Amino acid sequence: MRNKLRAYFQGQVREVEQDRALSLYGVALSLLLPLAYLFWRESFNYFRSDPVPYCWPGVDCFYHPLRALGPDGWFWYMLAGNAVSFFAAFSFWRNRIGAALIALGLATLLKIIQQATSYTLMGNYHYMPYIITLGFLFIPGRRAYLPIQLVLFYVAAGFLKINPEWLSGYALPGRIPYLAERWFRFLLGYVIILEILFVWGLLSSEKKWRALAFLQIAAFTAVSWYFVGSFYPITMSLLLSLFPLSWVITAPARSKLNLAAICALGIFVGAQAFPKAWGPDPALHTYRRLISLNMFDANPICDSAIYLRKKGEILELDGANGMALRLQCDPILLVAKARALCRELKSDPTFINLDVHMEARRMSGHQFETVLREENFCGN
Amino acid sequence: MRKLNLPKFAQRILALSLAIGFGVAASSVIWKYQQSAGENLAVSSARPIPTLQISGAAPANTEIHNTTFIYRDNPQRAPLAPGPRLSFPLREAWRSEELNVGAHTASKSSAAVDASGIYVGSDAGEFRAYDLDGKLRWKFAILQNKQGFHGTALLDEKYAYIGAYNGRFYKFDKASGKVLWATRLADAVGTAPVRLSDGDLIVSAEKSYRDGYLLRLNSQTGAVLWRTVGFLEQVHSSPTISPDERMAYVGDNRGIFHGVSLETGALRWGTDLGGAIKGTAALQNGVLYVNSWGKGITQASPIPLGDVVFTSGQRPSVLRGVDQKTGAEIWSRLVSDGREGMASALLVSDGKKRDLALIQCKPETLCAIEIRTGKVRYEHPVPGRITSLPTFAEGRIYLTFDRGPMLVLESAPESAKRAKP
Numbered sequence: 101m102r103n104k105l106r107a108y109f110q111g112q113v114r115e116v117e118q119d120r121a122l123s124l125y126g127v128a129l130s131l132l133l134p135l136a137y138l139f140w141r142e143s144f145n146y147f148r149s150d151p152v153p154y155c156w157p158g159v160d161c162f163y164h165p166l167r168a169l170g171p172d173g174w175f176w177y178m179l180a181g182n183a184v185s186f187f188a189a190f191s192f193w194r195n196r197i198g199a200a201l202i203a204l205g206l207a208t209l210l211k212i213i214q215q216a217t218s219y220t221l222m223g224n225y226h227y228m229p230y231i232i233t234l235g236f237l238f239i240p241g242r243r244a245y246l247p248i249q250l251v252l253f254y255v256a257a258g259f260l261k262i263n264p265e266w267l268s269g270y271a272l273p274g275r276i277p278y279l280a281e282r283w284f285r286f287l288l289g290y291v292i293i294l295e296i297l298f299v300w301g302l303l304s305s306e307k308k309w310r311a312l313a314f315l316q317i318a319a320f321t322a323v324s325w326y327f328v329g330s331f332y333p334i335t336m337s338l339l340l341s342l343f344p345l346s347w348v349i350t351a352p353a354r355s356k357l358n359l360a361a362i363c364a365l366g367i368f369v370g371a372q373a374f375p376k377a378w379g380p381d382p383a384l385h386t387y388r389r390l391i392s393l394n395m396f397d398a399n400p401i402c403d404s405a406i407y408l409r410k411k412g413e414i415l416e417l418d419g420a421n422g423m424a425l426r427l428q429c430d431p432i433l434l435v436a437k438a439r440a441l442c443r444e445l446k447s448d449p450t451f452i453n454l455d456v457h458m459e460a461r462r463m464s465g466h467q468f469e470t471v472l473r474e475e476n477f478c479g480n
Numbered sequence: 481m482r483k484l485n486l487p488k489f490a491q492r493i494l495a496l497s498l499a500i501g502f503g504v505a506a507s508s509v510i511w512k513y514q515q516s517a518g519e520n521l522a523v524s525s526a527r528p529i530p531t532l533q534i535s536g537a538a539p540a541n542t543e544i545h546n547t548t549f550i551y552r553d554n555p556q557r558a559p560l561a562p563g564p565r566l567s568f569p570l571r572e573a574w575r576s577e578e579l580n581v582g583a584h585t586a587s588k589s590s591a592a593v594d595a596s597g598i599y600v601g602s603d604a605g606e607f608r609a610y611d612l613d614g615k616l617r618w619k620f621a622i623l624q625n626k627q628g629f630h631g632t633a634l635l636d637e638k639y640a641y642i643g644a645y646n647g648r649f650y651k652f653d654k655a656s657g658k659v660l661w662a663t664r665l666a667d668a669v670g671t672a673p674v675r676l677s678d679g680d681l682i683v684s685a686e687k688s689y690r691d692g693y694l695l696r697l698n699s700q701t702g703a704v705l706w707r708t709v710g711f712l713e714q715v716h717s718s719p720t721i722s723p724d725e726r727m728a729y730v731g732d733n734r735g736i737f738h739g740v741s742l743e744t745g746a747l748r749w750g751t752d753l754g755g756a757i758k759g760t761a762a763l764q765n766g767v768l769y770v771n772s773w774g775k776g777i778t779q780a781s782p783i784p785l786g787d788v789v790f791t792s793g794q795r796p797s798v799l800r801g802v803d804q805k806t807g808a809e810i811w812s813r814l815v816s817d818g819r820e821g822m823a824s825a826l827l828v829s830d831g832k833k834r835d836l837a838l839i840q841c842k843p844e845t846l847c848a849i850e851i852r853t854g855k856v857r858y859e860h861p862v863p864g865r866i867t868s869l870p871t872f873a874e875g876r877i878y879l880t881f882d883r884g885p886m887l888v889l890e891s892a893p894e895s896a897k898r899a900k901p
Contacts, residue, residue: 403664414620414657418646 109198115240117197121342121349122242126192126200128338129236132229133185133207135338137178139331140214140221154219154436157387162443164217181210201237208233219436220427224393225335228253231368232339239364243355246342248365251299254317256372256393258295264464266292271399271463272327294320302343314343384460384471386430402429402460402471406438408445409452417441419458429460431472442478453478543700544679545636548594551672551760552781552824552869555721558762558769561785561835563827564872568848568858571892573876574614575863575885580604582883584627584645586670586716586867587822591880592633592640593873596654599640600878600886601629607642607650609657612874614888618657622646630670631718632869634681641681641699643669649683651702661702665695671718672760676725676742680705684730686714694719694730694740706745711736716758716779720768731757735772759824781824781869783837783851790825790837790851797821799841801854811854815841819865825849826870826877830857838877840866846879846889862887 116122155161166177184207191200208230215221232246239245265271267288275284294316301313317340325333371391375382382389384400404419419437420428427433438456445451458472553559579602580588589601597617598610605625609617622628626645633642639660643649645668651660666685673683679699686692692715696705713733719740720729727748731737733756739748754774760781761770769789771778778793788810792799797815802808815821825837834850834857841847841856846866848858864881871878877889 405662407659409658412616412618414618414659416620416622416659416662418622418624 109201111240112201112238113197115242116192116201117195118352119243119349120195121345121351122236123192123195123197123200124345124349125246125342126197126204126236127189128341129229129233130185130189130192130200130204130207132233132335132338133211134182135331135334136211136226136229137182139225140178153217153440154433155439156216156219156222157390157432157435159216161217162440166214166217177210177214181207181214184210204233205237208237219432225332227393228339229335235361235364239358239360241355241358241361243346243351244357245355245361245364247303247346248357248361249368250339250342251302252365252368253393254295254299256368258292258299259372259376260393261288261292261295263462265399265462268464274327276323276326291320307347310343310347314340380469381462383462384429384431384469386432390432399463400429400460401463402458403468404429404431404434404456404458404472406434406441407455407457408441409454410448410450411452412450419456429458429471431458431460434458434472438474438477446478545638547634547636547675548596549592549599549633549635549873550674551590551592551632551634551718552762555674555676555725556723556763557718557720557760557781558764559783559827561827562829562833563835564829565831566828566836566838566848566872566877567831567891569892570858570860570877570889573888573890575887576608576610576614576616577885578604578883579606579608579880579886580883584630585819586627586630588868588880588882589629589642590632590672590868591871591878591886592635592642593871593876593878594635595874596635598878598886599633599635599642599652599654600880601631601633601642601644603628603630605629605644607633607640607644607652609640609652609654610886620650620652620657620659627668632672634673634675636675639699641673641675643671643673643683643685645670647685649673649685649697649702651699663697663702663704665704666692668714670716674719674721674728675699676721682719682721682728682742684715684717684719686716690714690733692732694728694738694745696742696745708738708740708745708747711738713756716756717770718760720761720763722763729761729763729768729770731759731761731770731772733758735774737761737768737770737772777822779822783825783827785827785835785851788852790849792821792823792825792839794819794822797840799837799839799849799854801851810852813841813849813854813856816843818843819867823866824869826872827851828872838870838872846870860889 116126153161153167169177184203188200188203188207191203215226235246235249236242269285269288298313298316301309304310321333321336372393375388375392379388406417406419408415419434434456438454441454453476455475456472456477459468460471461468581604583603588603591598591600597612601607605622605628606619607629608619611617622644629642629644631643633640638654640652640654647664647667647669648662649665649669650662653660667688669683669685671684673681675681681697681699683695683697685695690713691710692713693708693710695707698705711732715730715732717731726742728740728742735753735755735757736750737753737757738750741748753772755772757770757772758779759771761768762782762784764784769782769784771780771782771791776793777795780792782789782791784804787804788801789804790801797818798821799813799815801810803810823839825839828836828838830836836848836857837851838846838848841849844862846860846862847856849856862879864884866879867882868880875890879887
């Protein structure tokens with residue numbers, strides 16, 4: 101077994117070592133991690149002011165070791181994560197692939213541990229780098245697998261956008277300045293065609309189709325900066341850097357899709373298709389899309405409240421209070437809030453129980469759905 | 481399957497045709513989707529509104545309980561004369577702990593009282609239930625409160641209905657305080673609802689930006705049955721209902737007084753009164769009496785009483801009796817330079833069958849003023865400024881103040897200071 105693992109690891113090292121494009125791509129992937137820490141810096145200020153943990157479903161984060169570190173501990177942990185990431189980047193640059201892969205794996209693990217402290221740290225801009233990084237670390241035939249996976253991100257995102265909220269522009273929080281509304285809507289429709297159809301040009305063997313597709317994706321990424329800020333576009337730029345690298349630097353040998361890659365791609369497609377294929381709307385019932393992409397697609401409208409029942413009084417907490425826009429209608433967060441309250445109030449002799457309620461609809465929806473309704477939540 | 485052996489140029493034309501065809505088909509589907517999406521998402525008067533169903537109420541109005549308390553006595557908001565008999569002098573029966581903290585300058589919640597107890601909102605974000613002897617039975621508190629409760633509850637035999645400044649409208653079980661449903665109508669609900677004979681509720685609500693509307697709710701589920709189009713200004717007045725339950729009347733802060741169809745929520749007419757309408761109209765004998773800020777700040781709800789109408793204003797605070805036919809002033813009494821006159825008066829009658837308005841006629845003084853003559857027949861000191869409507873129920877007077885406790889007064893047998901005419 102040990103020999104097999106050693107041979108496997110050496111095979112991964114050899115593949116990256118012999119392909120300068122992959123080692124440079126490793127640099128890009130390593131830089132994603134300090135970028136994430138920079139992005140989370142504001143969230144850590146939130147932790148300081150409101151130490152209530154919002155746990156991931158099924159994760160008991162109340163006693164997460166990182167929470168015990170306190171604000172200074174957070175800082176040193178991030179510093180350590182950044183140090184490992186920069187070491188990985190440097191090692192990839194210097195083609196010390198064995199150390200680089202181990203460092204990249206360790207840095208990714210440190211990020212996962214940190215992200216597990218709170219559900220508020222969720223987002224596609226972590227979901228996609230995880231998939232690519234894990235594929236880069238473990239799946240042979242990287243030059244064949246990774247481009248397809250990157251293209252499938254866009255295809256999945258394109259299908260997600262086929263709904264009235266996106267097409268009418270109501271899903272987006274703003275407009276492109278000086279652009280007439282009808283042209284803006286035209287661009288929204290164009291984005292879907294770009295993501296589902298034109299993006300496949302990135303895999304073309306012909307230079308002109310690749311360039312055309314890449315230019316369009318680059319323009320889309322640049323424009324998205326206006327709506328989603330800098331972190332998401334920079335993340336996508338680093339992920340997409342594989343394409344120009346692999347076009348400019350010739351591969352030492354032809355890369356083929358192997359069984360592991362096909363399984364990984366199949367799992368990804370299944371994870372996107374399953375929540376949409378049947379069951380309640382995953383845009384509202386967000387448990388159903390924990391393992392898939394979510395975008396500015398639904399822009400749900402909701403109302404939520406937690407009713408705390410104590411002896412002689414009932415207290416109402418607004419469910420969305422203090423939440424970021426993306427998370428205000430997320431039932432996972434409401435449940436996390438309620439769990440934290442149950443724990444906090446357990447020792448209060450006047451506390452009886454609490455009820456949790458959320459109703460939501462898509463912006464284009466005609467009826468509100470009961471997304472969450474649980475009475476006597478504590479103890480369930 | 482046979483392979484097609486086409487020349488290269490034909491293959492390219494075929495590929496191009498397929499691509500164009502796909503593009504056209506996709507564009508037309510997307511275009512159609514966009515058109516329907518635009519229609520669906522266009523602002524309409526019947527956009528669905530969430531209702532938090534707390535305890536799984538039945539979907540239809542199958543249980544209708546008798547109304548036991550409504551703001552200003554009836555859906556026409558016109559107190560019936562003679563008012564309830566009240567013997568003077570008065571004495572304090574009890575007072576609550578601090579109710580209002582002065583969080584907002586809007587009129588405060590009046591006490592809603594019936595045989596089961598007293599139900600009153602506070603600008604500190606609480607809705608409280610007291611037994612008639614003053615014991616607090618339960619309280620409901622909005623934790624992320626900004627301005628609390630300013631409207632007056634509607635009561636029936638089992639439930640209490642009230643809106644809050646968080647935009648939610650609630651149904652409470654009177655015995656336990658349990659919330660049966662909560663519907664978010666807008667950004668703030670600060671008025672008094674009215675109930676129709678089929679059990680539906682009519683409520684006015686407002687947005688934080690300048691808009692407001694009237695809504696009809698199913699009292700059992702909290703579902704919104706219709707909502708009027710936006711009035712383009714906030715609505716601070718409570719709705720008044722015609723006796724045949726075909727029309728609702730409400731004013732907005734633009735000064736437009738609206739007549740609304742109760743069946744559909746359609747606006748039937750609007751009249752510009754020249755200034756914000758913040759009080760509730762009184763409907764009597766087919767005539768609507770309503771104040772506006774059009775000529776001076778007048779927002780209290782008038783009391784029409786035969787040939788005279790009693791009203792009050794603020795800045796300065798003036799109490800007035802005006803001729804019902806001509807509007808000419810019969811008498812007036814200056815109260816202060818301040819806001820004492822913003823409250824509406826309670827109609828009562830005394831042992832000499834005089835129609836009296838219970839209202840603040842001096843700073844920190846509750847007065848009984850003879851409506852036809854303006855004479856002050858009685859005074860009683862009170863601990864603050866009254867900005868709500870005094871409530872008479874179960875033989876007592878219930879007062880809430882801009883700041884301070886709820887005060888309960890009752891008739892006292894001993895003589896007290898009488899006001900000089």
